[in-house]
Amino acid sequence: MTNTDTPHLVLVDGSGFIFRAFHALPPMTSPDGVPVNAVYGFTNMLARLLREHVGTHLAVIFDAGRQTFRTEIYPQYKAHRPEPPEDLRPQFSLIRDATRAFNVPAIELAGWEADDLIASYATAVREAGGTCTIVSSDKDLMQLIGPGVCMLEPMKQTAISTPEVEAKFGVTPDKVVDVQALMGDPTDNVPGVPGIGPKTASALVNEYGTLEAVLAAAPEMKKSKRRDMLIEHAEAARISRKLVELARDVPLPVPVAELGVRELDKLMVADWLESMGFRSVLSRLGVGHPSGAHAHRTARAAAHASVTGATAPTGAETPVAETGQSAEATASLTAEYGPYETVRTAEELQKWVSAAQEAGICAVDTETDGLDPLHANMVGISLSTAPGKACYIPLRHEGTLEEPAGEQLQPTAALDILRPLLTDPAVLKIFQNAKFDLLVFDLAGLDFSTIAPVDDTMLISYAQSAGQHGQGMDELSTLHLGHTPISYDSVTGTGRNRIPFTHVPVARATPYAAEDADVTLRLWYVLHPTLRTNQALALYEQLERPLSPVLAGMEKAGIAVDRAELGRLSEDFATRMAVMEKEIHEAAGRDFNVGSPPPAWGNPV
Structure with a gap:
């Protein structure tokens, strides 16, 4: 992209994302043994941003240190924060290396927090007639939202604008600092007014308009502990406002005009990703398999040789890998998630079966009323035939008066229609944790041994990365697809409010269940090609894959017990x-x- 008269500046809150990624992702190490889980999360986010954002200008903003003008105003500001975890410390410099590898400006300024730089850049670009997107979930940045400025939650990829701010703080963005000043912030050691929480703070600001108006009106308020606290801690509230209000006039270390989006240097980023061991990101960016960097080196050396007359390197001297991705793998990373279809009739289901047979590949997932596949009833089935194309077949949803379940296929009828597909040797069936789903189908009346051929994304991943991270679908999706799936808790609730899946309305169950199948298919397209490059193909094909149905059979058969012999032993x-x-x-x-x-x-x- 080139600079334009109306720039759209995308600012990434690098410092905020580092900590979030560190605590969200499991421990990981580079080939050199250095912890890199936060680096991996940051790299995934940056790669996705470069692929999807529509900005003309881009920069990542970092904190330069703990000492800022706020510590001069209030020495206790953030003073109670512990030192970063030991495994995180070496990752700070690596994350800055990542921004350089991706050819993205990394900006920081001594004496100022990243939030102040972000506020100043956003203000500058808005005053120039442009727009700004802040990639962060930091509540302290929400005061900046307004005409020309919005936020983007980096993990969930959801927009944050005025309605979201009002839902969180109870006021519009321009009054957020007044609410924060009253309620304080224990995380940053901002004192606020004792006893004033979010609801009370927003109510006071909405009633009186500003923090100063609230403090001025306090002596005339009805006698109460709240009134006394407002009077007694008025100065603390004023100091708190200075602490939470972002500076918007910080000298810009790099002019906005110099932040235009730069061309990705594939050789540079491939070298860096390869050194970190981030193979999935390497493939996702379209720079090839882990050895793809060699292809770029070979191409560059050949071009240089054609000018200098030197001998060009051969494939034997420098391994050359296929640098492209399959169309399906690319779609796995770019296709939208949904909308998905609810299948309620035999005719609709038959269309999906035909589509799967034509595609020759299909991801399958089951929803059940329990976690024990030997006793759980099948509540529904999901199918996916292509990235972004999936359906959910409800079978045993009960519904409520407010949200009736609607028409559903009988489980036996659905299995009769699905049987030709699931047993078709020409169609590859893909599962995540196949053993569980095979046993669920078996209990429902379809002999699991007839369901073939089968691939299992959990085992495909395990064969390549055992011990590096978990193998659950949600974690694999975050790591390899840069997508956070809909959680089970968000659909069924938690604690005492959790409801059985049979009670989940079909309209809510469909996007959750169908997405599972969609994600499973996408994971297969991304992970299966790397089995060979990671030297795990034989392990998967000769051991892990054939062992799964064997274990399923063992679980189904159980263990025979000789009761008479056990009785004799007991007496003895x-x-x-x-x-x-x-x-x-x-x-x-x-x-x-x-x-x-x-x-x-x-x-x-």
């Missing part, structure tokens, strides 16, 4: 124990409870 043990106990009593010279802890024995010997 009881007789022998009685003899031993008698011998102990004789040796001790008195009777006592041998089964009691030693202190209860006294001194029997």
